[in-house]
Amino acid sequence: MAQTELSSTADATWAFEVLNTLAQRNFRDGLWDWSDDFSDRFLSSVWWEGGLEGSPGEYILDESVAFDQPHRRYYLLQAQEFAVSRRIRPSIDTTQNVFGTGLDRATFRDSVDIYVKIDMRIPAEAPVGSEAWIGVRSEVNASGGLFQYQVSLVKQDENTTLIRVAPRTQTDRTTIYEGVVQGTPDGWHEIIILTLDDRMAFFLDGLLVTSVRDVSLYGGSLAIGVEPNSLAHFDDLIFRDTSVRE
Numbered sequence: 001m002a003q004t005e006l007s008s009t010a011d012a013t014w015a016f017e018v019l020n021t022l023a024q025r026n027f028r029d030g031l032w033d034w035s036d037d038f039s040d041r042f043l044s045s046v047w048w049e050g051g052l053e054g055s056p057g058e059y060i061l062d063e064s065v066a067f068d069q070p071h072r073r074y075y076l077l078q079a080q081e082f083a084v085s086r087r088i089r090p091s092i093d094t095t096q097n098v099f100g101t102g103l104d105r106a107t108f109r110d111s112v113d114i115y116v117k118i119d120m121r122i123p124a125e126a127p128v129g130s131e132a133w134i135g136v137r138s139e140v141n142a143s144g145g146l147f148q149y150q151v152s153l154v155k156q157d158e159n160t161t162l163i164r165v166a167p168r169t170q171t172d173r174t175t176i177y178e179g180v181v182q183g184t185p186d187g188w189h190e191i192i193i194l195t196l197d198d199r200m201a202f203f204l205d206g207l208l209v210t211s212v213r214d215v216s217l218y219g220g221s222l223a224i225g226v227e228p229n230s231l232a233h234f235d236d237l238i239f240r241d242t243s244v245r246e
Contacts, residue, residue: 027240062074119234
């Protein structure tokens with residue numbers, strides 16, 4: 001199987017068109033749009049595989065953050081010897097139009113076409129080497145892991161965080177993009193991923209990082225996770241169908 005093909009910035013015009021369309025479209029909560037700010041562990045637990053009892057992380061209330069400031073509540077994932085992840089149940093899509101099977105490679109009528117936004121932070125106390133990620137078109141494989149396309153934040157050293165975009169499939173784990181992340185005052189970074197048909201685009205803190213076409217995964221849902229010996233925080237997850245035509 002050929003590696004995913006990089007697109008030029010010009011080829012990412014579709015992604016900005018999708019963002020513009022979504023900004024003008026009503027948010028249909030629970031129909032083809034969902035959001036989880038991790039403030040209510042009971043409200044959204046049914047969206048995640050394993051539910052509340054199977055949650056691998058902790059719902060955190062940071063009382064040092066003012067009531068009117070973001071990230072007062074967030075979700076913490078920590079892994080020791082083995083990676084830890086949490087995947088959205090495809091069955092939350094009651095329309096059966098958002099999380100498709102991805103079997104139609106000709107017209108992509110059942111591809112998973114979504115906008116995913118999440119805030120991620122690798123805190124100062126996280127060990128060097130910590131890696132946190134958000135994955136799309138996430139499919140459970142035979143070993144219980146996930147095949148997906150993912151964006152990772154990696155703590156390279158005490159002063160440097162990297163962003164890494166890569167497929168994680170049976171035949172392709174080639175890094176598509178890697179670069180140094182500019183620091184933010186509170187350490188939080190906004191990741192956005194867009195998928196549409198055979199294309200994907202990846203954004204960091206409002207800027208396009210890279211876009212690709214001829215991807216190899218079309219079904220699944222989405223997931224968050226951390227690699228072994230890692231610690232990370234997640235907040236303000238939003239995912240929306242990008243193929244809806246009203």
